[in-house]
Amino acid sequence: MLKTRFTTAFDVSAPIMQGGMQWIGNAELAAAVSNAGGLGTITALTFPTPAALAEQVKICRDLTDKPFAVNLTTLPSIDPPPYEEYQAVIVDLGVPVVETSGSNPAVFVQSYHDAGVKVVHKATSVRHALKAERAGADAVAMIGFEAAGHPGELDVPLFVLLAAAARRISVPLLAAGGIANGAGLAAALALGAEGVLMATRFMATAEAPIHQRVKEELVARDELQTDLVFRQLRNTARVSKNSVSQEVVSILDAGGEFADVRELVAGRRGRTVYETGDLEAGIWWAGLSQALIDDIPTCAALVERMVREAEETITTVLAPETT
């Protein structure tokens, strides 16, 4: 197996973390990834109340005796979810790892550490990675421009972002965005990561709680079939290109404001896509790594294969070329 400072510090056998995914990251998926030797993640805000999150944590504990994480993204909001209550669940139930993003981690790292919870903070820039390290994060995930979800506004792809971060960050780095196979894992390790964080790739697994048609669509699509929506509002999200994402882009390109797309976005939700398999029902997440997805394996098969492919890349593709 591939051993790194990440696998040692987080007590996992494979340097592969499943990142937070709204409406997708439930206890069953997290447990499947953790049982496979990676680090699975329950996405807190997918569940309507802190009590519902607590129930998920308990289900996950029943399904695995391995470490797992809870994702809790905290953003400034007019009508925020009860973040502190969700945090209290993570702390009180002694969840092994929390995946954070959004706010400055200095605000919450200490309270997690006091409860023995390790913190993986997601950052889209070297500056934010340094801030997370100073705040005490146990690992930092560098989110490249390739990633689904919120890759930030700086458009620095993983190859350079990771290499630039590796020069200045001492805690273990995870590489995120554009990775779906063992070659990507080996490349990330070469560039200075000690593991990878994947979301899109885990959507196309047997255990992901989304409609089969969405998984098949991820297998079918290539690197040209995503959109960057909300770019004009400086809240860029990388999503699957469909009629809804195209409509949002064209309204905002024409000078529209958030108010002009609010109804469209609220009425046509990704959650409906995941539940019904109607690919045009709303905006749904997909990163550029979809170009590299060919099948819908179990999480166990995926993690095992990626580690084996990475080892093969290192021993057969790279090593024999050195003499």
Added chain:
Amino acid sequence: MLKTRFTTAFDVSAPIMQGGMQWIGNAELAAAVSNAGGLGTITALTFPTPAALAEQVKICRDLTDKPFAVNLTTLPSIDPPPYEEYQAVIVDLGVPVVETSGSNPAVFVQSYHDAGVKVVHKATSVRHALKAERAGADAVAMIGFEAAGHPGELDVPLFVLLAAAARRISVPLLAAGGIANGAGLAAALALGAEGVLMATRFMATAEAPIHQRVKEELVARDELQTDLVFRQLRNTARVSKNSVSQEVVSILDAGGEFADVRELVAGRRGRTVYETGDLEAGIWWAGLSQALIDDIPTCAALVERMVREAEETITTVLAPETT
């Protein structure tokens, strides 16, 4: 040394090519790279006439007995340079390798091959790479979104572009954009490349015929200090961020057309920056790899170090983690 199908087919000892660079790629730089074991490139259109290019090829032959390349980018134009005369120089003088981009390579590959000239075609998409392979290109360089110059309009970063191309292309692939050190070389090999093509990194070498202040600026800058100009005209170029690039972006963002920036661009040229070291004198090339440049070595020291770093990455960073 790192042996690949590229080093074998192109008869070089290091899997490192110096790509074409307008106003920079002269005989002395090309010979320095080739003497270092890489593949150096003279940039044809830097020289005002086909006769001047022929003179450069002769100088390069005097300086090295190793293979070298000439870059000739052919683009549709109202008032084009005499492309066929430049091509005739490459063919008549038996230049070992030509680096091409822009037009469909099917038009010219056969005439180069008839003269024993190998063709490296630069592509910014898998579709164009497939076209180049079908046309008979001997190698294809995949140009990621990170690259200086013209990274295309599709914004696919190297990590995914290279991995996606490697699944469908049989001829040797080079990786371009965002690479400046041995870790990047090792990562590119892991993702399926058989070598790397670098331009920005070679600007910051002792032999690059540009003002020292430009080289020092490349050392100083980070991954946030480039601009994408002419994006609105669908002719995107990645350049160093300065007052001129910012003015061009803001004029075009405000709805301006090419006519509105033509004078600005024509009056303030990159060539002046390279000659005088006045960093605000015009628009000049720089890719995201500038974030990873720390020094101004000779080409020999750079190539030797990159190969050694790549080997160290493979043998010490990657291999010991497998048990």
